[in-house]
Amino acid sequence: MLIVDVKALHQGYRGKPVVRGVSLGLGAGAFGLLGPNGAGKSTLLRSLATVSAPTSGTLRLFGHDVRTRKELRAARRGIGYLPQSFAHPADFTVTDFVRHCAWLREVPRRDIPRSASEAIEQVELQSQAGTPLRKLSGGMRRRAGIAQAIAGRPALIILDEPTTGLDPHQRVRFRELVRELARDSCVLLSTHLVEDVAHTCARMGVLYEGTLRFVGPPAELQALGTADAPGDTPLERGYATALGAPPVQDRGGAQ
Numbered sequence: 001m002l003i004v005d006v007k008a009l010h011q012g013y014r015g016k017p018v019v020r021g022v023s024l025g026l027g028a029g030a031f032g033l034l035g036p037n038g039a040g041k042s043t044l045l046r047s048l049a050t051v052s053a054p055t056s057g058t059l060r061l062f063g064h065d066v067r068t069r070k071e072l073r074a075a076r077r078g079i080g081y082l083p084q085s086f087a088h089p090a091d092f093t094v095t096d097f098v099r100h101c102a103w104l105r106e107v108p109r110r111d112i113p114r115s116a117s118e119a120i121e122q123v124e125l126q127s128q129a130g131t132p133l134r135k136l137s138g139g140m141r142r143r144a145g146i147a148q149a150i151a152g153r154p155a156l157i158i159l160d161e162p163t164t165g166l167d168p169h170q171r172v173r174f175r176e177l178v179r180e181l182a183r184d185s186c187v188l189l190s191t192h193l194v195e196d197v198a199h200t201c202a203r204m205g206v207l208y209e210g211t212l213r214f215v216g217p218p219a220e221l222q223a224l225g226t227a228d229a230p231g232d233t234p235l236e237r238g239y240a241t242a243l244g245a246p247p248v249q250d251r252g253g254a255q
């Protein structure tokens with residue numbers, strides 16, 4: 001069964017279409033979403049995280065059709081989500097924050113302390129566990145955000161620009177973490193860094209003007225690149241070439 005099964009999804013703001021007919025099927029594994037500023041990546045991820053209901057189209061998560069309240073609640077238990085930016089109560093420590101988010105996701109109460117500590121260790125924030133979030137650097141706060149999304153190992157982990165502000169060591173550590181999480185979960189991440197995708201994702205998509213222009217393995221995108229396309233690496237040239245391609249519909253290929 002697919003973890004994410006979305007068909008002809010449309011989403012917009014006050015009548016302005018942003019995501020315009022995305023179909024995508026994802027199982028366990030890491031999937032990277034690339035696209036220029038304003039392409040609709042965050043809007044799509046918000047829909048998949050069930051934060052905003054699609055304007056039209058169908059969305060099934062772990063087989064749950066999220067249009068009914070009961071199914072929506074069941075699906076939400078399996079979703080860890082790092083939004084592009086998030087607010088938090090001013091004095092929450094890293095531990096308070098990660099535990100609170102796990103509780104919201106209905107991680108069993110007895111498992112919360114262990115799940116939170118594990119997630120904090122995975123992002124290497126143990127020595128800041130008792131520090132209020134407001135006292136952390138931007139990159140550390142991002143890592144606390146990643147920790148809350150992965151606590152309790154949800155089956156679907158959605159990370160919107162997780163590597164923003166991460167230093168080179170942490171970026172490499174993050175890639176290792178994604179590879180590890182992707183063994184059992186579907187990890188869906190958006191980024192502007194093609195290397196993040198190349199090193200972590202078995203499959204990827206390129207979103208442009210609200211539609212997918214490419215879905216497949218990074219090597220396939222690389223092969224698409226024409227010699228005259230802008231970019232310093234084959235993958236960057238493949239990405240630039242894909243932006244000019246017609247929309248594609250993904251039928252949920254095996255990863």
Ligand SMILES: Nc1ncnc2c1ncn2[C@@H]1O[C@H](COP(=O)(O)OP(=O)(O)OP(=O)(O)O)[C@@H](O)[C@H]1O
Pocket residue numbers: 013018035036037038039040041042043044084
């Ligand atoms: N809350 C909102 N209200 C109205 N319009 C919005 C809202 N959020 C996003 N938009 C618009 O939707 C479009 C897509 O935005 P979105 O943030 O999804 O793109 P993105 O691909 O994630 O961009 P970026 O790479 O810059 O983060 C943009 O034109 C943006 O102005």
